[in-house]
Amino acid sequence: MLKPLDPRARQRRSALLRLGALCGVTGLSALASSGDVLAAVAAAGKGPAYEPVLLTRDELLLTGVLAELIIPRTDTPGAMDVGAHRTIDHLLKVCALAPEQARFKAGLARIEAVAQAQGGKRFKALPAARQVALLRALDAGSAPFEGEDQGFFRQLKGYVAFAYYTSEAGATRELAYLPIPGGFQGNYKLTRSSRGWAIQ
Incomplete structure (x- = not known):
């Protein structure tokens, strides 16, 4: 017999569904109510034996x-630390249709092709400064990339x-988190180091 979810687990599921809808990642918000997104996030463990699914x-x-270049490690964990790439693999498998999966894989192949053409190495082997320069060109859709490549990069950033931000570290260490928010404060002082708030 299944045990009922404790209140904290129900709150986390609710938060994940709302965040999925807010992110606007193609295909995710439409499927969020079916639980596919939650299953993908839960299934993407961080263990060393992880096997890609797509x-x-x-x-x-x-x-x-x-x-990791998009959300690097600073005073909080980076994207690799929370296994974001593994979650993305699961999201693509269970939430994306075949054409979107193919576009994502083609976008990765395009980045590798440009890295080989520009630096004679795979992207991961390029110096960090060269990686950042290529991503800036990709983000702008400028040479050696094109507008279609820019669309892929926007999709990747959404994922x-x-x-x-659906990881524990993203929701509790990068964002400020209160399980039971306090009362309304209409004149809350913000500084450059103030963190955004996780959705409860």
């Missing part, structure tokens, strides 16, 4: 490198943000 091992590694 991406190849090389594609998974590249996704991790890209995710990374969703995977990161």
Whole structure:
């Protein structure tokens, strides 16, 4: 017999569903009510024996490198620390249709092709400064990339943000978190170091 969820687990599920809807990642908000997103997030464990479910091992590694460049480790864990690339692999498998999966894989292949053409190495082997320069060009859709490549990068950033901020570290260490929020404060002083709030 299944045990009922404790209140904290129900609150976390509710928060994940709302965050999925807010992120606007293609295909996620429409499927959130079916529980597919929650299953994907829960299934993407961080153990060393992780086996990719859609991406190849090389594609998974590249996704991790890209995710870490998008949300690097600072005073809080980075995207790789929370296993964002693994969550993305699961999200693509259970929430994305075949054409979107193919576009994602093609976007990764395009980045590898440009890295080989520009630096003679795979993207992960390029110096950090060169990786950042290529991602800036990709973000802007400027040479050697094109507008379609820019669309892929926006999709990737959406996936990374969703995977990161639905992780425990993203929701409680990067964002401020109160299990039971206090009363309304209409004149709350913000500073440059003030953190955003996780959705409760």
